[in-house]
Amino acid sequence: xxxxxxxxxxxxxxxxxxxxxxxxxxxxxxxxxxxxxxxxxxxxxxxxxxxxxxxxxxxxxxxxxxxxxxxxxxxxxxxxxxxxxxxxxxxxxxxxxxxxxxxxxxxxxxxxxxxxxxxxxxxxxxxxxxxxxxxxxxxxxxxxxxxxxxxxxxxxxxxxxxxxxxxxxxxxxxxxxxxxxxxxxxxxxxxxxxxxxxxxxxxxxxxxxxxxxxxxxxxxxxxxxxxxxxxxxxxxxxxxxxxxxxxxxxxxxxxxxxxxxxxxxxxxxxxxxxxxxxxxxxxxxxxxxxxxxxxxxxxxxxxxxxxxxxxxxxxxxxxxxxxxxxxxxxxxxxxxxxxxxxxxxxxxxxxxxxxxxxxxxxxxxxxxxxxxx
Amino acid sequence: xxxxxxxxxxxxxxxxxxxxxxxxxxxxxxxxxxxxxxxxxxxxxxxxxxxxxxxxxxxxxxxxxxxxxxxxxxxxxxxxxxxxxxxxxxxxxxxxxxxxxxxxxxxxxxxxxxxxxxxxxxxxxxxxxxxxxxxxxxxxxxxxxxxxxxxxxxxxxxxxxxxxxxxxxxxxxxxxx
Numbered sequence: 001x002x003x004x005x006x007x008x009x010x011x012x013x014x015x016x017x018x019x020x021x022x023x024x025x026x027x028x029x030x031x032x033x034x035x036x037x038x039x040x041x042x043x044x045x046x047x048x049x050x051x052x053x054x055x056x057x058x059x060x061x062x063x064x065x066x067x068x069x070x071x072x073x074x075x076x077x078x079x080x081x082x083x084x085x086x087x088x089x090x091x092x093x094x095x096x097x098x099x100x101x102x103x104x105x106x107x108x109x110x111x112x113x114x115x116x117x118x119x120x121x122x123x124x125x126x127x128x129x130x131x132x133x134x135x136x137x138x139x140x141x142x143x144x145x146x147x148x149x150x151x152x153x154x155x156x157x158x159x160x161x162x163x164x165x166x167x168x169x170x171x172x173x174x175x176x177x178x179x180x181x182x183x184x185x186x187x188x189x190x191x192x193x194x195x196x197x198x199x200x201x202x203x204x205x206x207x208x209x210x211x212x213x214x215x216x217x218x219x220x221x222x223x224x225x226x227x228x229x230x231x232x233x234x235x236x237x238x239x240x241x242x243x244x245x246x247x248x249x250x251x252x253x254x255x256x257x258x259x260x261x262x263x264x265x266x267x268x269x270x271x272x273x274x275x276x277x278x279x280x281x282x283x284x285x286x287x288x289x290x291x292x293x294x295x296x297x298x299x300x301x302x303x304x305x306x307x308x309x310x311x312x313x314x315x316x317x318x319x320x321x322x323x324x325x326x327x328x329x330x331x332x333x334x335x336x337x338x339x340x341x342x343x344x345x346x347x348x349x350x351x352x353x354x355x356x357x358x359x360x361x362x363x364x365x366x367x368x369x370x371x372x373x
Numbered sequence: 374x375x376x377x378x379x380x381x382x383x384x385x386x387x388x389x390x391x392x393x394x395x396x397x398x399x400x401x402x403x404x405x406x407x408x409x410x411x412x413x414x415x416x417x418x419x420x421x422x423x424x425x426x427x428x429x430x431x432x433x434x435x436x437x438x439x440x441x442x443x444x445x446x447x448x449x450x451x452x453x454x455x456x457x458x459x460x461x462x463x464x465x466x467x468x469x470x471x472x473x474x475x476x477x478x479x480x481x482x483x484x485x486x487x488x489x490x491x492x493x494x495x496x497x498x499x500x501x502x503x504x505x506x507x508x509x510x511x512x513x514x515x516x517x518x519x520x521x522x523x524x525x526x527x528x529x530x531x532x533x534x535x536x537x538x539x540x541x542x543x544x545x546x547x548x549x550x
Contacts, residue, residue, distance in 0.1 A: 010484040010509065011481055011484065011488070012477075012478075012481045013460075013463055013464065013481050013482045013484075013485040013486075014485055016464050017463065017464070019440070020464070020465055025420050055488075055506075055507055055508075055509060056509070057509055083493065084489050084492025084493070084495075085492055085496070085506070085507055086492075086496040086508065104492075104496070105488070105489045105492055106395060106396045106399035106400045106493070107488045108400065110397055247386075305446075368440070
């Protein structure tokens with residue numbers, strides 16, 4: 001839902017400046033020229049936030065604020081005073097009535113945006129109803145590291161994907177990059193000098209445009225102090241060097257909310273194939289499970305009634321994977337779908353060691369599996 | 374008979390300069406410098422004086438008053454081309470988008486600019502212990518303005534230059550008992 005901002009100011013100029021300031025954000029601006037119009041507009045549109053001038057004809061901002069705070073329907077709306085009159089007396093007076101913040105004119109537009117974004121969830125335009133990107137769509141990853149070799153390593157590591165890896169060496173360059181192009185994900189080396197990674201993290205998180213961009217810290221596993229500082233600052237994910245690219249790809253996919261189902265599910269010729277990857281660790285199994293229900297429904301709706309669980313590429317069978325296959329096969333039986341399993345020698349051998357899978361029948365190729373059902 | 378005044382000439386000039394610097398740099402990305410200071414006093418300007426700008430240039434004047442320990446009024450006289458440039462910058466518009474008849478747009482922008490300038494001036498006064506409230510801005514248009522001394526108030530004229538264009542701040546102020 002779009003954010004609603006009400007600007008109450010007798011100056012058309014200020015109302016235009018407010019509109020201009022929020023042009024790049026997903027919000028609608030409502031205007032009123034004085035306190036009376038402001039109260040009426042607040043009752044009509046129920047704004048998420050009000051930007052209120054003090055000195056206005058008909059009804060000034062202080063009176064409007066007092067009336068607003070005494071109205072049970074409107075008193076919860078946060079108000080930021082936008083005024084040319086600072087002064088201790090004024091500030092004390094409006095603080096007592098209850099404002100979230102105040103901005104003294106003259107003001108920079110980014111100060112206004114920053115203050116508003118601290119009170120309400122301000123999102124860049126076009127983000128309200130995002131079209132979910134797929135795992136094979138190009139995304140932009142910004143790597144901030146003063147070691148060119150690491151940047152190159154990450155570029156090479158994602159060479160098989162359509163992802164664009166951009167490397168910069170300093171926080172300044174990173175900020176410049178973000179102003180020109182909003183990356184989908186940022187990886188910051190925690191070993192940048194003078195705690196620059198933490199500083200950059202705070203700058204990115206305090207900016208309305210970049211505050212939702214996933215941030216990963218990059219560190220040598222043994223550098224526990226810098227990792228602790230990063231976690232304390234708010235980094236949610238720390239990637240260890242040497243980098244496990246399969247793991248990093250999964251983490252980025254999740255952080256950027258990429259639809260990764262294409263990696264595992266394939267539909268065609270009356271079959272849905274569930275391709276199980278080489279490493280089926282808990283994270284991968286969890287990811288496959290997330291998509292399983294919706295993909296099975298999609299297959300059924302498309303008239304597909306045969307499913308093949310393809311474990312030919314799997315390096316090793318584990319309990320998580322066995323549980324996933326058990327659950328999937330039960331779903332197939334419940335929905336009267338036909339299914340078959342494929343596997344390599346290792347998988348077949350390991351399946352015999354578990355009570356749950358010892359009776360499973362594997363085909364040695366997709367063609368054989370298709371022919372069997 | 375003029376009153377003794379609690380603010381010195383140097384302080385008043387600094388107040389005027391700071392309010393212009395703050396608003397011009399923040400809102401217009403421009404700077405301005407004081408070119409002339411004129412004391413308008415009863416004994417030396419009995420007949421009044423011309424505003425220190427070209428008398429034929431059309432001007433726009435924004436006015437905001439303040440009331441409190443110190444009461445006064447501040448006029449910002451601006452050459453019309455500078456006022457249009459300021460409006461364009463404030464509203465992110467091009468000069469050709471503002472027609473000669475579009476008085477309301479320019480008046481409102483200059484009114485708000487004056488409000489901000491006087492607001493900054495007033496806030497600095499407040500920091501010095503002089504609390505006051507501001508009035509709503511009003512606008513005058515014309516040319517060949519003249520200024521007369523006020524019997525019970527201090528009046529100072531500061532002429533500024535902004536990239537070759539002139540504007541004037543006229544401060545009229547008295548201390549309330």
